[in-house]
Amino acid sequence: MRLRIGTWTxxxxxxxxxxxxxxxxxxxxxxxxxxxxxxxxxxxxxNLNGIWQAMNTAHxxxxxxxxxxxxxxxxxxxxxxxxGLGVVEGGELPYRPEALTKKKExxxxxxxLDPEIKCYLPGVPRATYMPFPxxxxxGGEHVxxxxxxxxxxRTVYMTNQTEAPADSWMGWSNGRWExxxxxxxxxxxxxxxxxxxxxxFHSDALHVVERFTPRSADTLLYEATIEDPKVFTRPWKMxxxxxxxxEANAQILEFRCxxxxxxxxxxxxxxxxxxx
Amino acid sequence: xxxxxxxxxxxxxxVWAVPAVVLGQSAAPARSAAAGATSAAxxxxxxxxxxxxQPDLQGFWTNSTYVPLERPANVNKEFYTPEEAIAxxxxxxxxxxxxxxxxxxxxxxxDFTQFGLDRSQSTFARSLRTSLIVDPPDxxxxxxxxxxxxxxxxxxxxxxxxxxxxxxxQNMPIGSRCIxxxxxxxxxMNAGYNANYQIVQAPGVVMILTEMIHDVRIIPLxxxxxxxxxVRQWTGVSRGRWEGTTLVVETTNxxxxxxxxxxxxxxxxxxxxxxxxxxxxxxxxxxxxSSTWAKPWTAEMPMAKTDGxxxxxxxxxSNYGIANILAGARADEKRAAETAAKKGSN
Numbered sequence: 001m002r003l004r005i006g007t008w009t010x011x012x013x014x015x016x017x018x019x020x021x022x023x024x025x026x027x028x029x030x031x032x033x034x035x036x037x038x039x040x041x042x043x044x045x046x047n048l049n050g051i052w053q054a055m056n057t058a059h060x061x062x063x064x065x066x067x068x069x070x071x072x073x074x075x076x077x078x079x080x081x082x083x084g085l086g087v088v089e090g091g092e093l094p095y096r097p098e099a100l101t102k103k104k105e106x107x108x109x110x111x112x113l114d115p116e117i118k119c120y121l122p123g124v125p126r127a128t129y130m131p132f133p134x135x136x137x138x139g140g141e142h143v144x145x146x147x148x149x150x151x152x153x154r155t156v157y158m159t160n161q162t163e164a165p166a167d168s169w170m171g172w173s174n175g176r177w178e179x180x181x182x183x184x185x186x187x188x189x190x191x192x193x194x195x196x197x198x199x200x201f202h203s204d205a206l207h208v209v210e211r212f213t214p215r216s217a218d219t220l221l222y223e224a225t226i227e228d229p230k231v232f233t234r235p236w237k238m239x240x241x242x243x244x245x246x247e248a249n250a251q252i253l254e255f256r257c258x259x260x261x262x263x264x265x266x267x268x269x270x271x272x273x274x275x276x
Numbered sequence: 277x278x279x280x281x282x283x284x285x286x287x288x289x290x291v292w293a294v295p296a297v298v299l300g301q302s303a304a305p306a307r308s309a310a311a312g313a314t315s316a317a318x319x320x321x322x323x324x325x326x327x328x329x330q331p332d333l334q335g336f337w338t339n340s341t342y343v344p345l346e347r348p349a350n351v352n353k354e355f356y357t358p359e360e361a362i363a364x365x366x367x368x369x370x371x372x373x374x375x376x377x378x379x380x381x382x383x384x385x386x387d388f389t390q391f392g393l394d395r396s397q398s399t400f401a402r403s404l405r406t407s408l409i410v411d412p413p414d415x416x417x418x419x420x421x422x423x424x425x426x427x428x429x430x431x432x433x434x435x436x437x438x439x440x441x442x443x444x445x446q447n448m449p450i451g452s453r454c455i456x457x458x459x460x461x462x463x464x465m466n467a468g469y470n471a472n473y474q475i476v477q478a479p480g481v482v483m484i485l486t487e488m489i490h491d492v493r494i495i496p497l498x499x500x501x502x503x504x505x506x507v508r509q510w511t512g513v514s515r516g517r518w519e520g521t522t523l524v525v526e527t528t529n530x531x532x533x534x535x536x537x538x539x540x541x542x543x544x545x546x547x548x549x550x551x552x553x554x555x556x557x558x559x560x561x562x563x564x565x566s567s568t569w570a571k572p573w574t575a576e577m578p579m580a581k582t583d584g585x586x587x588x589x590x591x592x593x594s595n596y597g598i599a600n601i602l603a604g605a606r607a608d609e610k611r612a613a614e615t616a617a618k619k620g621s622n
Contacts, residue, residue, distance in 0.1 A: 041327070041328075041478070041479070042326070042327035042328035042329075042479060043327040049478045049479060049480075049481070119592060120590075120592070120593045121588075121590055121593060135494060137476050137477075137478045137481055137483045137494070138478045139326075139334055139476035139477055139478060140326075140327065140334075141334070142334075142474070142476050144476050144483055144485070144492075146483065146492050146494060151489075151490060151491065151492060152490070153485060153490050153492050155474070155485070155585065155586070157585070160584075160585075162585075165587060166587070168587070168588040168590065169588060169590050169593060170588055192593075248500065249500055249501065251494065251496065252492075252494055253507065253509065254509040254510060254511065256455055256456065256510060258453060258454055258455045258592045259453075259455050262445045262446065262453065263445075265445075265599075266444075266445040266598065266599060266602055269445070269599060269602035269603055269605075269606060270443065270444045270445070270602075271439065271440070271442075271443040271444060271605070271606065271609070
């Protein structure tokens, strides 16, 4: 009897411990972020204005991954993949079986297939965590997200919200304020952008809900819930901090990469030198 | 007598107001070149302010216009009458609708009127000016200096050395390559179509999104230091400030790959944006480049309020044309070589 009680006590303690552990895991992100109250913009909403950048390896692979070699031999260590703990909550991405096969094909053939390599608009949420800064410009009716990579730009409509008039690379975004968070609901994507360099992809049924929540003066919590029934069996979520570029002269510079990919894309159509 | 004068002034104002109404302008381009000058009849326009107190330029605008940068050779006055301006617009609109030969491939692909892309079917900013250039007073770009002429000749020679236009993608116009539209500037010259802009302001910053190739300018207003000469960009590097209700933007650090009218990399552009009416921003720019022109020159063009939204202009991503043009040129060469070989063997 004593033993039995002891066993139950132990089980209960263990369960409590699990709860504590899970609470503490969650608490590293959410309660801390909720507790912070951001300075206000002149219109009274939290002030997210500034230049932000992710500092992780999600642009290589949003899932947890080991370090790996460069896909381009000549780049050696400079082109190698740094390891990363992943930004996807709850483990593996819930791919449908046929979609998982396509993901693997994308990865195997990524030098040919990755839209980033061709300087195509990066899509959402990929644009947010590419290794380039982006700027939030918080007007009253429109919040602009201006990315350095390929000059990608998103208009978030805070008023006059409509459905996407047509599919696009960066989607059609409607926004709202929920407490401290800017919530951006984006649909109307084409099926051509990826999530990362590891071939993770989506279809034109993609629906992204992002939350930008100030968590300190110079950091935001970025959360994106991804829904795409053609590719995934259930919605899933990624989250990561974004860091303010605090340099006094920080600015978004030009990265007009079209010029840098022309020989790659059209070099085979160049006129051969005349044979004398 | 005093009363009589007022009445006369009122009548005069009414006369001025009539062409403004005819032309659909809430702020006539008045004879004064001064930014912000409005028709004498209207009360002084009070520029709205943003939440942080900046003069509010936000919204959707177009600088589409039928007024050419330089005054036509057969015109020797600064302003048309309203009747003349309408006639000029009509004949330009007619030319646009007849720009290609009916029944040809070009007609199918490039008849802008079919897609509502010609100016007459969209909003355009009306003006009585005969040229956008207001200084020098002859409305024409000053002649190039000797150095400017030499540079232009060198550029032409370098371009020729690269071969034919269709020999390589790099030989084609930058707009066709989807890098940047040739007139994107600054100064922001009006594109042939989709000459639409979206302005959004936040504390310390003005953003201008240009529809064509989703070009974004972010102009800092925080008095930061001049950019390092090491950073050269297609659109230069801009610094802005408010002078009264006018946004003044100075841009330097051009990369010289899209030279404006023969300018050097050392060009400095000063732009002035003044909201002169609810539906009108006056855009004025001065170009300085002493190695190219002996004196700075200035142009002025209105921006008219237009409807949003601006949709994504993904140019490069769908640039099938450029690959097909190059492939077509290679196919033509192959065919010509085969024909020549056949002739040779006969």
